[in-house]
Amino acid sequence: MDFGFTDEQLALGATxxxxxxxxxxxxxxxxxxxxxxxQLAALGFFGLLLPPESDGLGLRLVDVLPALxxxxxxxxxxxxxxxxxxxxxxxxxxxxxxxxxxCVSVLPPGQAYAPDADLADLIVVAGADGLRLVAKxxxxxxxxxxxxxxxxxxxxxxxxxxxxxxxxxxxxxRATVATAAQLIGVARELLAVSVAYAGVRTQFGAPIGSxxxxxxxxxxVAVAADFAAPLVWRAALAVEGSAATADRDVSAAKAAAGEAxxxxxxxxxxxxxxxxYTEELDLRFWLARAWSLSAAYGTTAVHRERVRASLxxxxxxxxx
Amino acid sequence: xxxxxxxxxxxxxxxxxxxxSTNAPGPLPSMDTTEGFEAHRAWEARLAxxxxxxxxxxxxxxxxxxxxxxxxxxxxEYWAAGAPARVTQNGIFLLAPSLMRFGTPEQRRRxxxxxxxxxxxxAQAWSEPEAGSDLAALTSRAEPAPGGWRLYGHKTxxxxxxxxxxxxxxxxxxxxxxxxxxxxxxPLDEVAVRPIAQLDGLPGFAELHFDGVYVDESMVLGxxxxxWRIAMATTSSExxxxxxxxxxxxxxxxxxxxxxRSAGDPxxxxxxxxxxxxxxxxxxxxxQTARRIMAGEEIGAAASMGKVFWSELDLRMHALAxxxxxxxxxxxxxxxxxxxxxxxxxxxxxxxxxxNIIAERVLGLPR
Numbered sequence: 001m002d003f004g005f006t007d008e009q010l011a012l013g014a015t016x017x018x019x020x021x022x023x024x025x026x027x028x029x030x031x032x033x034x035x036x037x038x039q040l041a042a043l044g045f046f047g048l049l050l051p052p053e054s055d056g057l058g059l060r061l062v063d064v065l066p067a068l069x070x071x072x073x074x075x076x077x078x079x080x081x082x083x084x085x086x087x088x089x090x091x092x093x094x095x096x097x098x099x100x101x102x103c104v105s106v107l108p109p110g111q112a113y114a115p116d117a118d119l120a121d122l123i124v125v126a127g128a129d130g131l132r133l134v135a136k137x138x139x140x141x142x143x144x145x146x147x148x149x150x151x152x153x154x155x156x157x158x159x160x161x162x163x164x165x166x167x168x169x170x171x172x173x174r175a176t177v178a179t180a181a182q183l184i185g186v187a188r189e190l191l192a193v194s195v196a197y198a199g200v201r202t203q204f205g206a207p208i209g210s211x212x213x214x215x216x217x218x219x220x221v222a223v224a225a226d227f228a229a230p231l232v233w234r235a236a237l238a239v240e241g242s243a244a245t246a247d248r249d250v251s252a253a254k255a256a257a258g259e260a261x262x263x264x265x266x267x268x269x270x271x272x273x274x275x276x277y278t279e280e281l282d283l284r285f286w287l288a289r290a291w292s293l294s295a296a297y298g299t300t301a302v303h304r305e306r307v308r309a310s311l312x313x314x315x316x317x318x319x320x
Numbered sequence: 321x322x323x324x325x326x327x328x329x330x331x332x333x334x335x336x337x338x339x340x341s342t343n344a345p346g347p348l349p350s351m352d353t354t355e356g357f358e359a360h361r362a363w364e365a366r367l368a369x370x371x372x373x374x375x376x377x378x379x380x381x382x383x384x385x386x387x388x389x390x391x392x393x394x395x396x397e398y399w400a401a402g403a404p405a406r407v408t409q410n411g412i413f414l415l416a417p418s419l420m421r422f423g424t425p426e427q428r429r430r431x432x433x434x435x436x437x438x439x440x441x442x443a444q445a446w447s448e449p450e451a452g453s454d455l456a457a458l459t460s461r462a463e464p465a466p467g468g469w470r471l472y473g474h475k476t477x478x479x480x481x482x483x484x485x486x487x488x489x490x491x492x493x494x495x496x497x498x499x500x501x502x503x504x505x506x507p508l509d510e511v512a513v514r515p516i517a518q519l520d521g522l523p524g525f526a527e528l529h530f531d532g533v534y535v536d537e538s539m540v541l542g543x544x545x546x547x548w549r550i551a552m553a554t555t556s557s558e559x560x561x562x563x564x565x566x567x568x569x570x571x572x573x574x575x576x577x578x579x580x581r582s583a584g585d586p587x588x589x590x591x592x593x594x595x596x597x598x599x600x601x602x603x604x605x606x607x608q609t610a611r612r613i614m615a616g617e618e619i620g621a622a623a624s625m626g627k628v629f630w631s632e633l634d635l636r637m638h639a640l641a642x643x644x645x646x647x648x649x650x651x652x653x654x655x656x657x658x659x660x661x662x663x664x665x666x667x668x669x670x671x672x673x674x675x676n677i678i679a680e681r682v683l684g685l686p687r
Contacts, residue, residue, distance in 0.1 A: 003321060199684075215680070219675040222678055226622075227629055233604070252600065256601065307594075308586070311596055312577075
């Protein structure tokens with residue numbers, strides 16, 4: 001029993017954090033489509049989960065959770081989860097994947113639109129007959145309105161595609177856990193900026209963060225994020241250890257992380273007040289990310305329903 | 321990172337499970353009755369004979385020197401087996417950590433083994449009529465007397481004091497507010513005890529009146545005037561994982577899901593499933609905390625996050641059971657559990673105080 005990150009896992013997270021602070025600052029979210037990607041690629045970020053025969057490092061999902069949390073904290077645009085986490089289990093043989101030169105989007109089962117498909121060289125589409133791989137040249141994308149300006153959604157149509165023979169499960173479970181890790185990062189950043197603002201915004205002659213009505217809301221966000229995170233870590237271990245409860249553990253993690261992030265967004269907006277309700281404050285990007293990722297790879301309601309169905313069916317086994 | 325139990329931990333779990341399956345009694349009468357108190361005390365003696373009453377304590381005091389993880393395993397098995405509530409809990413979970421850390425070797429030898437068997441049962445005496453959440457406002461005092469001290473004042477909401485043999489609490493020996501408080505142990509036989517019935521009609525509380533009760537120097541825990549610091553170390557254990565380990569809530573969550581399944585209402589089943597996952601979240605969070613403690617970290621103010629989480633989860637679970645059972649609730653143990661869960665957000669520092677602590681000391685918001 002050693003339920004915490006190693007120094008190496010934390011160091012990878014810290015490196016990603018430093019890179020994104022330098023190359024994906026909030027201002028870049030307004031002007032660039034993929035800020036920080038070149039620098040992440042130079043670090044080898046997109047090969048972390050790929051096997052050595054695909055020029056990757058062959059790390060486990062749990063090894064990269066702190067790094068993924070940082071991509072959420074930075075509100076990093078682009079199909080990060082799809083390219084760095086899903087693709088290694090869908091199209092590991094695709095050339096140049098490890099180098100970050102190939103960008104992948106995924107249209108998962110149960111979802112209507114592919115995120116960031118405008119950037120994708122390859123799109124993996126789940127259909128009634130399994131997974132299909134579509135090249136950029138063969139796809140017709142129709143933009144759809146969405147909540148997140150940095151994670152645009154596209155309807156995908158295509159004529160030519162290649163059938164992918166492997167199962168979707170390993171990639172989708174990992175992508176769901178990775179999205180949950182990003183949501184934890186989003187929640188923590190929303191909490192941090194709200195705490196900072198509550199410490200400097202003064203009304204009635206005192207910082208608003210000194211008022212209990214504000215304090216208690218922020219405390220609730222801290223509790224929600226702190227208790228959702230271990231569910232995400234556990235899900236990563238369950239998936240890679242092929243635990244019997246892995247699917248339920250993934251759903252429990254995604255639902256809890258999504259709820260923590262949406263609570264953090266709700267409270268962040270309330271603490272900021274009217275300035276938070278504007279397009280000009282950077283907060284809007286994190287609010288949008290909390291909402292968009294909560295709906296990605298299964299909404300919170302879908303995952304809650306999966307957990308309920310498993311428990312009502314009588315499976316009360318726990319991992320560990 | 322891993323979530324694997326070692327072979328020794330698995331063996332320990334198997335031993336505890338096996339012992340409880342043959343030794344755990346059925347439901348006992350409430351510990352807040354004369355008969356139930358003695359029955360719970362007898363159960364503690366049986367646990368102690370099997371060296372299972374305080375597994376994490378050193379062997380010389382009746383424990384096994386079990387690791388924190390093994391203690392959590394013990395708790396999971398204990399509550400899953402439906403074993404009795406711990407009549408010794410104020411002593412073994414609240415006082416003992418302070419005794420181990422601040423007590424003299426003589427005090428530890430004198431009190432811990434008896435506490436571990438339920439020979440002495442300890443009541444806590446923190447609150448006063450005008451000092452609840454604002455504990456430092458307390459006015460009970462101790463005056464020097466030859467060879468010791470005389471205690472004066474009025475304590476209330478003292479859990480277990482109606483039947484317990486001993487108490488512990490803070491008395492002012494000098495100064496104001498947090499300064500000049502001293503941590504005293506005292507036998508209850510010379511204290512005027514007025515039992516107070518709780519919501520269930522039984523005297524789980526008592527009021528204590530001290531009219532010059534004499535205690536000798538050996539009944540001071542730590543240095544005179546250091547009581548606040550020592551008490552805070554105790555309350556940190558109370559809020560943290562010693563008082564309410566995950567095992568209790570995992571067992572409740574399993575029973576709740578079974579109840580919801582038989583009721584067949586999908587909306588209520590959804591709430592039960594949510595509680596079940598939250599109990600798992602508390603368990604996993606505790607494994608993470610245990611790792612930090614075993615690495616020598618102080619948990620400090622972060623313990624308040626756990627206290628808010630488990631107390632409100634417990635209340636949600638029992639409130640849902642009441643909804644599921646309707647007017648049949650009184651025929652089941654859920655009613656007593658519900659009443660008990662209502663106290664969770666109040667004792668060990670109200671959840672309002674906990675949220676202040678989280679906001680100010682974890683998040684760094686201005687006071």
